[in-house]
Each structure stands twice: as structure tokens, then as C-alpha cells.
Amino acid sequence: MFKGLGSLGTLTSISTLRIQYVSGEGRALYTTIPIYLKIGDTVLINIYTRAGVFVTSLIGKIEKLYNPTGNDYPSILYYSRGNDGILYTSEGSSTNNYDPSILTTSGRLYQVPTTVELPTIAFYTELANQMAWISSLKQTGFTNQTIINIDNKLTTGITATSSEIDSVRTVFKNTAAISPTQIGVSIVIGISEQNGLPYPILGITVGISPTGNYLAQSGTNYYEFKSGIWQVYSTAADLEAKIADLQGKINNAKAALAAAQARLADLRAKAQALGISI
Amino acid sequence: MFNGIRGMRGLRGLGDLLTDIATLEASLATVTSSTTSTTAEADRIQALIDAKTNELQTKLNNLQTMLNTAKAALTAAQTRLADLQIKARALGIAV
Numbered sequence: 385m386f387k388g389l390g391s392l393g394t395l396t397s398i399s400t401l402r403i404q405y406v407s408g409e410g411r412a413l414y415t416t417i418p419i420y421l422k423i424g425d426t427v428l429i430n431i432y433t434r435a436g437v438f439v440t441s442l443i444g445k446i447e448k449l450y451n452p453t454g455n456d457y458p459s460i461l462y463y464s465r466g467n468d469g470i471l472y473t474s475e476g477s478s479t480n481n482y483d484p485s486i487l488t489t490s491g492r493l494y495q496v497p498t499t500v501e502l503p504t505i506a507f508y509t510e511l512a513n514q515m516a517w518i519s520s521l522k523q524t525g526f527t528n529q530t531i532i533n534i535d536n537k538l539t540t541g542i543t544a545t546s547s548e549i550d551s552v553r554t555v556f557k558n559t560a561a562i563s564p565t566q567i568g569v570s571i572v573i574g575i576s577e578q579n580g581l582p583y584p585i586l587g588i589t590v591g592i593s594p595t596g597n598y599l600a601q602s603g604t605n606y607y608e609f610k611s612g613i614w615q616v617y618s619t620a621a622d623l624e625a626k627i628a629d630l631q632g633k634i635n636n637a638k639a640a641l642a643a644a645q646a647r648l649a650d651l652r653a654k655a656q657a658l659g660i661s662i
Numbered sequence: 663m664f665n666g667i668r669g670m671r672g673l674r675g676l677g678d679l680l681t682d683i684a685t686l687e688a689s690l691a692t693v694t695s696s697t698t699s700t701t702a703e704a705d706r707i708q709a710l711i712d713a714k715t716n717e718l719q720t721k722l723n724n725l726q727t728m729l730n731t732a733k734a735a736l737t738a739a740q741t742r743l744a745d746l747q748i749k750a751r752a753l754g755i756a757v
Contacts, residue, residue, distance in 0.1 A: 644701045647701075662707050
């Protein structure tokens with residue numbers, strides 16, 4: 385797993401999770417969207433353009449919290465793949481556009497885990513034009529005002545208040561009872577290409593593949609983080625087809641087992657009739 | 663509660679699918695293993711039956727041979743007896 389990370393190139397560093405889509409560069413660099421994670425959480429961030437086109441992925445681990453404005457921002461060490469095909473991780477900064485003012489970590493290299501470390505809480509805030517999602521959030525306890533407040537502030541780059549953050553955090557903490565074998569991180573943030581502001585586009589989810597790699601979902605497709613890059617793993621239809629295929633095989637196998645058992649019973653009767661000790 | 667949240671719905675769906683697949687694969691492996699062991703046991707008993715059958719067939723063949731030999735001896739004896747009886751009568755010997 386993460387074999388491709390063994391050949392990390394330029395090491396860069398950020399502390400606050402700030403992501404910005406830079407046109408032409410295809411890398412996520414800056415955002416003011418607060419994402420509430422705790423130290424030790426593994427984080428996957430997929431970046432999409434406003435049009436929903438996948439740009440790149442980051443994956444890493446929350447190492448420390450950075451609190452520049454009184455609000456909790458996770459400090460994250462991450463990996464990303466640049467246009468040059470090199471995987472970057474968070475240490476140092478020289479050739480990228482990371483804001484030096486937010487650097488709090490240097491000289492540290494993300495340790496590739498030997499086992500998959502799963503996050504316990506994933507949080508994602510989606511902005512305007514996602515009213516359906518907001519509506520669903522309201523069903524989980526968000527107030528419309530909270531969403532609007534956060535949306536407005538995020539849209540304008542203003543940090544949400546602590547109380548707003550707490551309300552969101554509480555909801556997610558209360559709904560974090562997800563099997564650790566199923567949950568990964570589900571954060572997706574897109575950046576508006578028009579104004580450069582954060583613009584979450586698409587939710588994406590992460591699980592663990594049978595081979596231990598991260599799986600992410602985008603639409604009806606699943607992707608596996610394999611050999612350092614995201615590759616098509618399967619589609620939901622593929623998985624459903626696989627399930628159907630397995631069910632068919634099981635039915636056939638059960639029929640074969642029943643036949644074998646019948647044959648065995650018959651042979652045992654014959655053997656008994658012949659006086660054979662079995 | 664996550665069900666209503668975009669992304670989380672998919673996450674649980676993905677997890678469920680993977681869980682289903684893992685469960686089905688385990689079930690298939692179990693059934694296949696049972697079939698294999700059952701078939702092996704049936705083959706073992708079939709081999710015992712085959713051995714017994716061969717043994718009985720050999721005995722049957724031997725008995726058939728002995729029976730044929732005995733029948734031939736009987737026929738020869740009966741032929742000889744008839745011949746001797748004819749000769750005896752020709753000599754005026756009451757038999």
C-alpha cells in the first residue's frame with residue numbers, strides 16, 4: 385500500500401488545511417474551509433473544479449492543530465501529485481505557492497503507515513448551490529441559519545464562528561458511529577475557477593479495498609489509491625454485478641454440495657450393505 | 663444520521679457492498695470447501711466399494727471356474743458311467 389510514496393520528491397509543508405485550485409497547475413493549495421478533524425486522523429481531500437472535474441487528491445494525516453484565528457484548523461501533512469508526476473508531501477516549501485505565514489511544520493516527513501489508519505470523524509461542509517445537501521444536513525440537526533452563516537462566510541473567506549463550528553462538530557461527533565472497517569475520510573472541496581473561492585463540488589467517500597488500499601467514491605465509480613495514484617477500482621454496477629455473480633456461484637456451489645452429499649449418503653448405504661467398515 | 667449527507671451515503675453504500683462481497687466470498691469458500699471434503703469422502707468410500715467389488719468379482723470368477731471344472735468332471739463321469747453300464751449289460755452283468 386502507498387508504494388508510490390516511497391519516492392517522494394520535493395517536500396513541502398503546510399499546517400492549516402488551505403486548499404486552492406490554481407488554474408493550470410492542477411494542485412490544491414489554499415482554502416479557508418474549516419475541516420474539523422482531530423490529530424491522528426487520516427485525511428483524503430479530492431479537489432474538483434467548479435465544473436466537477438476531478439483535479440487531484442491529497443492524502444495525509446493530521447499532525448497538529450493550528451489555530452491562527454481562534455478557530456480550530458487542522459494541520460495536515462499530505463501527499464499530492466503535481467503535474468510533473470511527482471508525489472509531494474508536506475515538508476518545507478520552495479517552489480510552490482504555499483503561504484509561508486501558515487507554515488508551522490518543517491523538517492518532518494510523513495511516515496507512510498504500515499497499516500491503514502482510519503479516521504473516526506470526517507467532516508465536510510458544502511457551500512451554496514448545494515441546497516439538496518443543505519436540506520439533508522438540516523435533517524441531521526443543522527439549522528438553516530447555521531448553514532447559511534457558514535456558507536456565506538466560507539464563500540467570502542470569513543471564518544465561521546466557534547459556536548457554528550461547535551454545532552457542526554457536535555453533529556458529526558454524534559454521528560460518527562461508523563464501522564472503522566468502512567469509514568475513511570469524505571472530504572471534497574472544489575475551488576471556483578471564476579473567483580478562486582472555495583467551492584465544494586462533490587462529496588466523495590473512502591473505504592478500504594480488500595487489498596488494504598483506500599477506496600474512494602465519486603459518482604457511481606470507485607477509485608483505489610494504489611501505487612501512489614488514484615486508479616479506477618470499480619463502479620457500483622461492477623460491484624453489484626460481482627455480488628450477483630458471487631450469489632450465482634454460491635447457488636451453484638450449494639447445488640454441487642447437495643449432490644455430493646446425496647452421493648455420499650448413497651455410497652455409505654452401499655458400503656454398509658457390503659459390510660465395508662468406513 | 664449520515665444517510666442524508668452527500669458522500670456519506672455513498673460511503674456506507676460502498677462499505678455495504680464490500681461487506682456483502684466479503685461475506686459472499688466467505689460463504690462461497692465455505693460451501694466449496696464443504697463440497698470438496700464431501701466429495702473426497704465419497705471418493706474414499708467409492709474406492710472401498712470398488713475394492714470390495716473387485717474382491718467379490720474375483721471370488722465369483724474363481725467359483726465360476728471351479729463350477730465349470732466340476733461340471734466338466736461330472737459330465738465326464740456321467741459319460742463314463744453310461745458307457746460302463748452299456749458294456750456291463752452287454753456282458754450280461756446286472757447293474
